[in-house]
Amino acid sequence: MISLSDFKHEHSPHSIAVSVKDLGLTYTTSIDKKPTLKARLKSLGRGKKHTRIVNALSDVNIDVHYGAVLGVIGSNGAGKSSLMRVISGIVPPTQGRVEVYGSVSTLLALGVGFNPAMTGRDNVYLGGLAAGMSREEIDKNFDAIADFSELGDAIDAPMRTYSSGMYARLAFSVAAVVEPDILIIDEALSTGDAKFKEKSLNRIKELRSSDRALILVSHALATIEDVCNEVIWLNKGTLMARGNPSEVIAQYRTFVNARKSASSDEDV
Numbered sequence: 001m002i003s004l005s006d007f008k009h010e011h012s013p014h015s016i017a018v019s020v021k022d023l024g025l026t027y028t029t030s031i032d033k034k035p036t037l038k039a040r041l042k043s044l045g046r047g048k049k050h051t052r053i054v055n056a057l058s059d060v061n062i063d064v065h066y067g068a069v070l071g072v073i074g075s076n077g078a079g080k081s082s083l084m085r086v087i088s089g090i091v092p093p094t095q096g097r098v099e100v101y102g103s104v105s106t107l108l109a110l111g112v113g114f115n116p117a118m119t120g121r122d123n124v125y126l127g128g129l130a131a132g133m134s135r136e137e138i139d140k141n142f143d144a145i146a147d148f149s150e151l152g153d154a155i156d157a158p159m160r161t162y163s164s165g166m167y168a169r170l171a172f173s174v175a176a177v178v179e180p181d182i183l184i185i186d187e188a189l190s191t192g193d194a195k196f197k198e199k200s201l202n203r204i205k206e207l208r209s210s211d212r213a214l215i216l217v218s219h220a221l222a223t224i225e226d227v228c229n230e231v232i233w234l235n236k237g238t239l240m241a242r243g244n245p246s247e248v249i250a251q252y253r254t255f256v257n258a259r260k261s262a263s264s265d266e267d268v
């Protein structure tokens, strides 16, 4: 039996962890207008479909290297979560491709693989298995994960009874203890209490390593600037800038402020 910490990482620092090439993602959703019976009868047999098309990502190109702590910023609806979903393999790209180069316990996106109908305990196993751990490794790390989450007895309650903060706490705890090669954290730090937030942030700092890649999506620009060594800014599905955190954040702030003065109530 080898422990997780015994795993030898095969990639050298600065080798590519995630490669995103010419990525496009289009959501096609049927519009649920709750049509009247009459309208439904009228459209019956005519194969008429009401669909809405959203171009969530267009022409996105990024390489994420091992050693990177990549911050992802942008307004609501910019495509940040969509990009994370494609990288995690939850959603297939409409165009282009995404390649993930990891070795052992490859990629963990928080909460991916969790099933709300199951208990926190069972979901630790689901999440751990999704990240490439074996059952034995999860057994060995279970107490550490449960302790980190501070959920107490709630670990044996179904996750649908959890608050979003509790959900995020367990998701983060799995990732923090599993120590995957590539870790994606999408907004998970924005829920939960200040104390847990600080604990998580410290853990993220500990996880920074030349043979790991961290991708952090957050609206907390100060946190991004504090923790990350690179930032990308997405707007309306396109990559606006990439580079050093303080510079990209400054560009984004200027953009947001200009837009704010142009339209005072727009959501940023």
Ligand SMILES: Nc1ncnc2c1ncn2[C@@H]1O[C@H](COP(=O)(O)OP(=O)(O)O)[C@@H](O)[C@H]1O
Pocket (backbone or CB within 6 Å): 027, 028, 029, 054, 055, 056, 074, 075, 076, 077, 078, 079, 080, 081, 082, 083
């Ligand atoms: N499952 C989905 N079906 C249809 N449209 C979606 C879906 N998820 C996101 N979108 C749309 O895609 C765009 C990008 O959303 P998202 O990736 O969630 O942005 P962000 O995380 O930056 O707020 C938005 O216009 C959003 O409404």
Ligand SMILES: [Mg+2]
Pocket (backbone or CB within 6 Å): 080, 081, 082, 187
């Ligand atoms: Mg999002």
